[in-house]
Amino acid sequence: MGLGAFHRAHQAWYTAADPAWGIAAYTFRSTELPELLTRQGGLFSLLVREDSGDRVEPVGSITRAHAGADTRQWLADVASPEVALITLTVTEAAYTVPEPGADSAVSRLVAGLRARFHANGAPITLVPCDNLAGNGDVLRSVLRKVCAEPGFAAWVEDEVAIAGTVVDRITPATTARDVRRVAEISGVRDLAPVVTEPFTEWQIAGTFPRGRPAWERAGARFVDDIEVYQQRKLWLLNGAHSLLAYTGLARGHATVAEAAGDPVLGELVESWWDTAAPYLSPAGIAGYRHRLRERFAAPGIRHLLSQIAADGSQKIPVRILPVLHRERARGRLPHSAVAGLAAWLAYLRGHEVRDARAAELIPLARAEKPAHRVLPAMDPTLADDGELLTAINTELPRHPARST
Numbered sequence: 433m434g435l436g437a438f439h440r441a442h443q444a445w446y447t448a449a450d451p452a453w454g455i456a457a458y459t460f461r462s463t464e465l466p467e468l469l470t471r472q473g474g475l476f477s478l479l480v481r482e483d484s485g486d487r488v489e490p491v492g493s494i495t496r497a498h499a500g501a502d503t504r505q506w507l508a509d510v511a512s513p514e515v516a517l518i519t520l521t522v523t524e525a526a527y528t529v530p531e532p533g534a535d536s537a538v539s540r541l542v543a544g545l546r547a548r549f550h551a552n553g554a555p556i557t558l559v560p561c562d563n564l565a566g567n568g569d570v571l572r573s574v575l576r577k578v579c580a581e582p583g584f585a586a587w588v589e590d591e592v593a594i595a596g597t598v599v600d601r602i603t604p605a606t607t608a609r610d611v612r613r614v615a616e617i618s619g620v621r622d623l624a625p626v627v628t629e630p631f632t633e634w635q636i637a638g639t640f641p642r643g644r645p646a647w648e649r650a651g652a653r654f655v656d657d658i659e660v661y662q663q664r665k666l667w668l669l670n671g672a673h674s675l676l677a678y679t680g681l682a683r684g685h686a687t688v689a690e691a692a693g694d695p696v697l698g699e700l701v702e703s704w705w706d707t708a709a710p711y712l713s714p715a716g717i718a719g720y721r722h723r724l725r726e727r728f729a730a731p732g733i734r735h736l737l738s739q740i741a742a743d744g745s746q747k748i749p750v751r752i753l754p755v756l757h758r759e760r761a762r763g764r765l766p767h768s769a770v771a772g773l774a775a776w777l778a779y780l781r782g783h784e785v786r787d788a789r790a791a792e793l794i795p796l797a798r799a800e801k802p803a804h805r806v807l808p809a810m811d812p813t814l815a816d817d818g819e820l821l822t823a824i825n826t827e828l829p830r831h832p833a834r835s836t
């Protein structure tokens with residue numbers, strides 16, 4: 433579920449390592465992408481930007497691609513006992529309880545599970561692959577609220593396993609230039625390629641009662657507890673990404689590589705990492721930071737800050753606030769987090785805000801003392817932290833709102 437760039441660079445690529453398995457892939461809204469992929473027999477090119485140069489890898493694990501609106505096929509697929517698992521790569525904002533009657537990733541998922549329950553009740557595993565803290569637990573808690581009918585709710589509880597995952601592979605949106613580059617290298621006119629970095633990681637904790645592809649062949653790691661990997665990745669990589677996105681846009685940069693190469697922002701990121709590191713398991717942190725500096729600077733990966741800046745209301749609570757709360761409990765006010773939050777407010781005061789809570793947050797951000805309004809709306813426990821909120825308001829003028 434979710435056929436974006438990241439699903440294809442990551443889960444589809446890992447699944448390709450085990451040709452016994454195939455993916456029936458569903459977009460959410462797009463009808464163009466499944467049509468393109470269907471015309472290409474599900475095949476697409478992964479343009480991997482190595483330091484030594486670009487290479488193109490064909491990925492053939494997608495056996496069918498469908499528009500999400502193809503409800504009949506979706507229900508039939510999820511009901512089929514041949515389907516062993518469902519990965520979800522549907523953005524952070526999708527993990528919410530839908531309004532009654534609303535069409536959402538969760539409502540479609542639940543409709544599919546209900547069809548399976550009534551058809552055969554075979555167990556299944558859900559594998560959320562979005563950048564959420566405790567993505568498996570979050571999905572479980574949403575399903576508990578949505579699946580209310582007695583028999584069905586008990587089946588979901590007992591027979592629907594939900595894995596927790598940490599996913600990592602920097603995958604910017606594909607551009608027309610990437611399409612041309614793929615054609616240059618491979619001679620193939622692929623209209624649905626994906627560009628990514630060579631680095632990739634996947635930690636998974638969960639059970640697979642109906643089996644699973646041998647993702648470990650491509651390097652996936654099955655672990656008992658993902659928290660240590662999750663905090664390291666969400667705080668160091670994604671936290672730095674969000675800091676760079678908002679502060680970088682305010683300083684007129686467009687991409688992660690540009691922002692990370694700005695000495696002022698490079699120092700801000702190092703300071704953020706110094707702040708977060710004491711709360712992480714120390715093993716390997718220095719190497720992880722070193723690798724991140726290289727990954728952020730990679731010249732071939734044109735990762736737009738505007739893409740990362742979207743949905744800050746969903747991202748900041750998992751990337752920045754856990755560390756900030758720990759620091760505040762010790763009476764400290766880390767400048768990197770204050771600067772990042774001030775720059776986020778500047779983004780919300782700008783012109784092209786993309787956020788699942790934009791309608792609610794933009795007026796708050798444009799009012800007087802915006803930190804006192806926006807931060808508590810996102811996390812009510814911050815409402816009483818006058819020192820932090822005042823520091824963010826004071827910092828705000830240093831981050832001019834710019835068009836993205």
Ligand SMILES: NC(=O)c1ccc[n+]([C@@H]2O[C@H](COP(=O)([O-])OP(=O)(O)OC[C@H]3O[C@@H](n4cnc5c(N)ncnc54)[C@H](O)[C@@H]3O)[C@@H](O)[C@H]2O)c1
Nearest residue numbers: 434435436437438460461522523524526537562563602603
């Ligand atoms: N791109 C990366 O570097 C990367 C790395 C790790 C994890 N991720 C995770 O993957 C997600 C998708 O990233 P991407 O780069 O593939 O983006 P993308 O824009 O290429 O794809 C997003 C996918 O999510 C679907 N979607 C969007 N909003 C939705 C909603 N409200 N409900 C249901 N489906 C929705 C879209 O239809 C599309 O299939 C991210 O939000 C993140 O959680 C991305």
Ligand SMILES: O=P(O)(O)OC[C@@H](O)[C@@H](O)[C@H](O)[C@H](O)CO
Nearest residue numbers: 563599600601602603670673740
């Ligand atoms: O994909 P998002 O929107 O959750 O976040 C943007 C980036 O921080 C993210 O995609 C990273 O590139 C990724 O998490 C690296 O594995």
